[in-house]
Amino acid sequence: MNEILFSNQVIIYLLSESLLFVLLFIAFVVSIKIVIKWDFDSFSQKQFRLEKEAYLVSTITIFLFIIKFILLIYFVFTIDSLSILIAGAMCGAGVVTANEYGTYLLLFKLIIIATLILWFYLNSYDTHTKNYLHMKKKSLLFIAIFISIIFELFLDFQYFTNIDTHQPVSCCSTLFGQLEGANPLPFGLTIPLLLTLFYLLYFLTILTLKTNYRVLYIVSNLLFLYLAYYAVVYFFGTYIYQLPTHKCPFCMLQSDYFYIGYIIWGSLFLGTFIGISDALSSIWTTRKYIKNSRLVISMLTLFVVLSSIYVIIYYFRNGVWL
Numbered sequence: 001m002n003e004i005l006f007s008n009q010v011i012i013y014l015l016s017e018s019l020l021f022v023l024l025f026i027a028f029v030v031s032i033k034i035v036i037k038w039d040f041d042s043f044s045q046k047q048f049r050l051e052k053e054a055y056l057v058s059t060i061t062i063f064l065f066i067i068k069f070i071l072l073i074y075f076v077f078t079i080d081s082l083s084i085l086i087a088g089a090m091c092g093a094g095v096v097t098a099n100e101y102g103t104y105l106l107l108f109k110l111i112i113i114a115t116l117i118l119w120f121y122l123n124s125y126d127t128h129t130k131n132y133l134h135m136k137k138k139s140l141l142f143i144a145i146f147i148s149i150i151f152e153l154f155l156d157f158q159y160f161t162n163i164d165t166h167q168p169v170s171c172c173s174t175l176f177g178q179l180e181g182a183n184p185l186p187f188g189l190t191i192p193l194l195l196t197l198f199y200l201l202y203f204l205t206i207l208t209l210k211t212n213y214r215v216l217y218i219v220s221n222l223l224f225l226y227l228a229y230y231a232v233v234y235f236f237g238t239y240i241y242q243l244p245t246h247k248c249p250f251c252m253l254q255s256d257y258f259y260i261g262y263i264i265w266g267s268l269f270l271g272t273f274i275g276i277s278d279a280l281s282s283i284w285t286t287r288k289y290i291k292n293s294r295l296v297i298s299m300l301t302l303f304v305v306l307s308s309i310y311v312i313i314y315y316f317r318n319g320v321w322l
Contacts, residue, residue, distance in 0.1 A: 003085050004163045009078040013071065014156060020067055021153055027060040028146040031139040038139075040131045054135060058123060061142060065116045072109050073262065080253060085165050092250040093172040101159035108152050114273040115145050121281035121291070134285055172248035176233055184234065186226070191235055198224075198231045202304050205275075209293050214279045217290075224300075225272045232264065232307060239310040244322040264306055271299030 004010055030053045038054075039047055079102070080092040089095050096102035119141050126134035176184065185194055201224040208217035233249050240252050240260065252261030275296035282290055290296075315321060 003165050004082065004160055007078075007082065007085070009074075009081055010160055013074055013078050014160065016067070016071060016074075017153055017156055020064065020071075021149065023060060024064060024146055024149060027057045027064075028143065030054070030057050031142045031146070034139040035136055035143070038135055040135070054132075054139075057139070057142065061116070061119060061123070065113075065120065068109075068113060068116060072113060075106075075109065076250075076253060080250065082163075086163065086169055087166065088168040088171055090171045090173075090251075091248060091254065093175050093248055094169040095163075096250075097175065098164070098167070098169050099159060099162045101155050101162065105152070105155040105159050108148070108155060110269060112145065112148050112152060113269075114277065115141070115148065117273045118277040118280055119145065121277050122284065124291070125281060125285045125287060137284065172251060173245065176247040176249075177245065185230055189230075194227060194231055195235060198227050199304075201227060202300065205300065206297055209275065209290060209296060212290060214283055214290065218276050218279050221272055221275055225268065228268055228303070232268075236307040236310060238322050239314045242314060242322075260306075264303060267299045267303040267306070271296050271303060274299070 034050060034054055034057070037046065037050060076092060079095040082095045083089040083091055086095055086098055089098070096106055119138060122134055122138045122141060126132055126138055183189075185191070189197070201220055204220045205217065205224050208214075208220055229249070234247055237248065237252060238244050238246060240257055241248075249265070250261070251257065252264065253259060254261075274292060275290070278290050278292055278296070281287075311321075
């Protein structure tokens, strides 16, 4: 445990998260005041002061998103670097499963990033209204984000303080391989069926986005995200590693593979989160259109093309499929 806590990466990470929490607490207090006391039609000094404080919350939240995004990348880098300290770990996959907190912590971080993006869109719509119609809504959302960050910080310390460097962990081949012939894919899918649904859902997501069917778009985007994870781990990733038995979402984040995993996973998660947040905020604010459809299409297309090109390059070089 001491080896983990005294790691430079862990110290920097936990200190950054703790200092950020102190700043967020200020914005949390102001957000509660906004929910209780906000009245744009009032011309009192309290209201004017509240409007200035609301601007402070917006500034802090923008800063929060930037730092949380950087810290998410740094967290992944940190757990990957800790693999040399933990018996059996070959990459971040073994480290993140070193105790019961790691997987939940990683998922929680992704959810917080998604929620922050939703706040951004809600804030964008709010600032374009004449009387800040959605001020209380986005303040309530920020309060929910703050509460989520409290749990995240708790999980951070629970995770890093409960890693036993002397307890062997499973490597990625064990975690993501086919154990005793069991099918690891969802719904009992085969690889051909998984790939068919992968590309069909990609085109359905783009089509529903362009035609502005927002609810259908959200559903198709979530399904695409879910199946895309399995497609990368159990098919596209094997072409990145050029080894049919190597199935891992973490190893592609390493220098051996030119850190390509950051681009692949980043384009998938950001494309999905931005699109869903845009659609949800437009529904919430009764807007009739999705704002950044081109950005979403570009990011999801980058993900699909980048994943597919490894397969094509491998086939042209070797004349066979893995």
